[in-house]
Amino acid sequence: MVFGATWLTVPWLYPAEIFPLQVRAKGNAWGVVGWSIGNGWCTLLLPTVFSALGPNTLHLFGAVNILSIIVVWALYPETNQRTLEEMNLVFAADSIWNWDAEKNYKILMEENPDLVQAARRGNSVVDPETGLIKTERRSSADGEKDGMRGPSLVTGGGEQRRPSLVAQHEEGRK
Secondary structure, three states: OHHHOOOOOHHHHHHHHHHOOHHHHHHHHHHHHHHHHHHHHHHHHHHHHHHOOHHHHHHHHHHHHHHHHHHHHHHHHOOOOOHHHHHHHOOOOOOHHHHHHHHHHHHHHHOOOOHHHHHHHHHHHHHHOOOOEEEEOOOOOOOOEEEOOOOOOOOOOOEEEOHHHHHHHHHHHH
């Protein structure tokens, strides 16, 4: 029960949070495939390992769990309370280390405050792939937007072209 509520969330939830929308389903599927392969091999090899190591097999599992804690601490950036637009900033670092990703994230957040503020306000959306900012346009006082009921995103005059955030950061490094 403890394993299911803690470590088992990594292959099922983490890929769903970190992949961009256009590849999220495939990324999540590959995360589950990796978990399934590891789980299958563990199930197949466990009787052999127990016969060879006996009760020391549990010490092996304990060591692997401690190693896993270190790997997650060093390589998995925090995703809690971050928007999808922020995820692109979190994973824009050239380094695989979590602390480098967080430093780079803070730099990019300072350089692009409008990106996250727009997403949190809910009145505009930044497409992370094209860099286009889509905004809602209100056309009447009674709350109708663009002559239609409910929210609508402007695809014509409301778009503003933005350079890629990674390209902006790379230019700043030069």
